[in-house]
Amino acid sequence: QSSVIIIGAGVAGLASAIRLAAAGYSVQVFEQNSYPGGKLSYFEINGYCFDAGPSLFTQPANIEALFAEANEPIQDYFEYRQVPIACQYFYEDGTRFTAYTQHDQLAQAAESQLGESGSNLLRYLNDSKQLYNKVGTLFLNHSLHKPGVLFQKKIIPALATIRYKHLFKSLNALNRSYFQQEKTVHLFNRYATYNGSNPYQAPGMLSVIPHLELNEGTFYPKGGMIAITNALYQLALKKGVQFHFNAPVEKIITDKGRVKGIYSKGVPYASNVVVSNVDAYFTYQRLLNDAKTAQKINRQERSSSALIFYWGIKESFPELDLHNIFFSSNYAAEFEAIFKKKTLYADPTVYINITAKCEPGIQAPPGKENWFVMINVPSVTEVDMAAMQQQAKAAILAKLNRLLKRDIASLIEVEAVLDPLKIELNTGSYKGALYGTSSNSKWAAFLRHPNFSSKIKGLYFVGGSVHPGGGIPLCLRSAKIMSGLAIPYLKKMNPH
Ligand code: FAD
Known part of the structure; x- marks a missing residue:
C-alpha cells in the first residue's frame, strides 16, 4: 500500500491525515514545530490559559464529519456547546449591543440598542442563508479546477442566485442597502475580517459569512480552541498516522513531473503522494525552488494579519462575554490604513476573547480573566x-480605559505578544497573513491556488492559503476536497 506524506500539522494537515488514514493509506506527517496545530496552538502562564490563534468556533459539523469518516465516537475525544451570545459590541459613543444567536432576541436588541429595524436584520440573515445554501456550499465543497459532475449540475441554479450587489458592490455598499443605522452597517461590515478582507473593497458576496455565526450558531469547545487540535491529533494517532515533530521539510522531490518524496533534515523519504499544508507561496518558493510560480501567487493580495496581547487580568468584568468588540470610531479609515497605507491605525477596533467566561476558574485563576486582545494589522514583516x-498597546489601552472606565494596565498580571513576524516564523504563513490571500477581489475564489498541482502529479495542497480559503471551517473542507482528488489517484497508482 502506498504511503502518503503530509507537510505541516496545521488543522488542515491533521484533517488530511485523518481522511487518508481512514481510507486505508499509511500516512506520515512532518511538522517543523514540536507540537501539532500550527496556528491553532496554546500556551499557559501562571494559571492563565491562552489559545494562541483562532478563538471563534463555527460549523462543528466539519469536525463531526472527520470522526464519522474515521468511524470513531466523537464524544470520547471532543465536547462542545452552543453559546447564547455571539458577541458583545461596544461603540465609542457608549452604545452597547448584544448579538444574541437566538433570532427574536437579536431582532429585539437591534431595535432597542441600535435603533435598527429588527425585520431588516432578519431579512439580511435570511438572504445570507439562501446565499450560503445555494452558492456557498457549492464553492466550499468542490474543487473549482476539477469541478466534477455534481458541481456542474448545481452551478446553473447557484449562478441564478447571485445578484449584481453580490459581485459588483462592496460588502459595505450591500450592507447600506439593508440597514438604516451606521452602527448596524459597521457590525455587518466586520464579517469581512473573518477572512482577513476589507469590507469597503471586498464584494457583497461576503454577506454569506454572518450565516455561519448568527444562523448556524457560535460554539465553545470544552477546554478552549486547543481542544480541536488535541481531538484531531488523538484521532489521527488512533488511525495509525505517524508524526515527525521538529522535522522541517526542506524540499519536495520531483522527477519527470511526478512527486517522489521529500527531504527533511537532509534525509530523503519516498512517497508518490505529498500533501502540502504549508502556505502555497512558501511551498513554491522554498520547497519546490520555483520562484516564478511563487511570484505569481504573490500577485494576489494577502489577507490582513494581527497583533495580539495575551493578558492575565487580575479582576473580572461582568459586562464582558466570550467574544467582545470595541469599534474604531472611523472604521473606513482603519481599513484604509490596514490595506492601502499598510500601517497601524491610531484608533483600532479591539477584539477581546475571554474563555474564562465559559470555564471560570479553569481557563484563568478564580476571579481572574484570560484576555486575548487582538487588533487587525497589515500583513507586513519588514517593519x-x-x-x-x-x-x-498604547492605542488599545487608551480605548479600553475609555470604554470600560477602568485603568486596564494596572490589572495586567502577565503578558505575551504575537505579531505578524512571529506568525510567519511560527507557522510559515507568508507575511503573517491570518487567512492566506484576501477576498478583496471578486475573483479571489477563482484565483486561490487549487488543492492539487496541475504541473506535478501526486502533489496536493490544503490549508488557509489555498481553495476554499482560510479559517478553520474552510481549512477542514480543503482536506475533504483534497482527499476526494488524491484517493482516486492513489487507487490508480496501486490497483488491487
Ligand atoms: P497552519 O495552522 O498555518 O499550519 C501550517 C503548519 O505547517 C504549521 O504547523 C507549520 O509549522 C507547518 N510548516 C510550515 N512550513 C513547514 C515545513 N517546511 N516543514 C514542516 N512543517 C511546516 N480561524 C477561525 O476559524 N476562527 C478564528 O477565530 C480565527 N482567528 C484567528 C486568529 C489568529 C491570531 C490567527 C493566526 C488565525 C486565526 N484564524 C481563525 C485562522 C485559522 O487559524 C487558520 O485559517 C487555520 O488555523 C490555518 O490552518 P492551516 O491548516 O492552513 O495551517
Whole structure:
C-alpha cells in the first residue's frame, strides 16, 4: 500500500491525515514545530490559559464529519456547546449591543440598542442563508479546477442566485442597502475580517459569512480552541498516522513531473503522494525552488494579519462575554490604513476573547480573566515590530480605559505578544497573513491556488492559503476536497 506524506500539522494537515488514514493509506506527517496545530496552538502562564490563534468556533459539523469518516465516537475525544451570545459590541459613543444567536432576541436588541429595524436584520440573515445554501456550499465543497459532475449540475441554479450587489458592490455598499443605522452597517461590515478582507473593497458576496455565526450558531469547545487540535491529533494517532515533530521539510522531490518524496533534515523519504499544508507561496518558493510560480501567487493580495496581547487580568468584568468588540470610531479609515497605507491605525477596533467566561476558574485563576486582545494589522514583516507593539498597546489601552472606565494596565498580571513576524516564523504563513490571500477581489475564489498541482502529479495542497480559503471551517473542507482528488489517484497508482 502506498504511503502518503503530509507537510505541516496545521488543522488542515491533521484533517488530511485523518481522511487518508481512514481510507486505508499509511500516512506520515512532518511538522517543523514540536507540537501539532500550527496556528491553532496554546500556551499557559501562571494559571492563565491562552489559545494562541483562532478563538471563534463555527460549523462543528466539519469536525463531526472527520470522526464519522474515521468511524470513531466523537464524544470520547471532543465536547462542545452552543453559546447564547455571539458577541458583545461596544461603540465609542457608549452604545452597547448584544448579538444574541437566538433570532427574536437579536431582532429585539437591534431595535432597542441600535435603533435598527429588527425585520431588516432578519431579512439580511435570511438572504445570507439562501446565499450560503445555494452558492456557498457549492464553492466550499468542490474543487473549482476539477469541478466534477455534481458541481456542474448545481452551478446553473447557484449562478441564478447571485445578484449584481453580490459581485459588483462592496460588502459595505450591500450592507447600506439593508440597514438604516451606521452602527448596524459597521457590525455587518466586520464579517469581512473573518477572512482577513476589507469590507469597503471586498464584494457583497461576503454577506454569506454572518450565516455561519448568527444562523448556524457560535460554539465553545470544552477546554478552549486547543481542544480541536488535541481531538484531531488523538484521532489521527488512533488511525495509525505517524508524526515527525521538529522535522522541517526542506524540499519536495520531483522527477519527470511526478512527486517522489521529500527531504527533511537532509534525509530523503519516498512517497508518490505529498500533501502540502504549508502556505502555497512558501511551498513554491522554498520547497519546490520555483520562484516564478511563487511570484505569481504573490500577485494576489494577502489577507490582513494581527497583533495580539495575551493578558492575565487580575479582576473580572461582568459586562464582558466570550467574544467582545470595541469599534474604531472611523472604521473606513482603519481599513484604509490596514490595506492601502499598510500601517497601524491610531484608533483600532479591539477584539477581546475571554474563555474564562465559559470555564471560570479553569481557563484563568478564580476571579481572574484570560484576555486575548487582538487588533487587525497589515500583513507586513519588514517593519519595526517592537515599535508597532508599543504603539498598538498604547492605542488599545487608551480605548479600553475609555470604554470600560477602568485603568486596564494596572490589572495586567502577565503578558505575551504575537505579531505578524512571529506568525510567519511560527507557522510559515507568508507575511503573517491570518487567512492566506484576501477576498478583496471578486475573483479571489477563482484565483486561490487549487488543492492539487496541475504541473506535478501526486502533489496536493490544503490549508488557509489555498481553495476554499482560510479559517478553520474552510481549512477542514480543503482536506475533504483534497482527499476526494488524491484517493482516486492513489487507487490508480496501486490497483488491487
Ligand atoms: P497552519 O495552522 O498555518 O499550519 C501550517 C503548519 O505547517 C504549521 O504547523 C507549520 O509549522 C507547518 N510548516 C510550515 N512550513 C513547514 C515545513 N517546511 N516543514 C514542516 N512543517 C511546516 N480561524 C477561525 O476559524 N476562527 C478564528 O477565530 C480565527 N482567528 C484567528 C486568529 C489568529 C491570531 C490567527 C493566526 C488565525 C486565526 N484564524 C481563525 C485562522 C485559522 O487559524 C487558520 O485559517 C487555520 O488555523 C490555518 O490552518 P492551516 O491548516 O492552513 O495551517
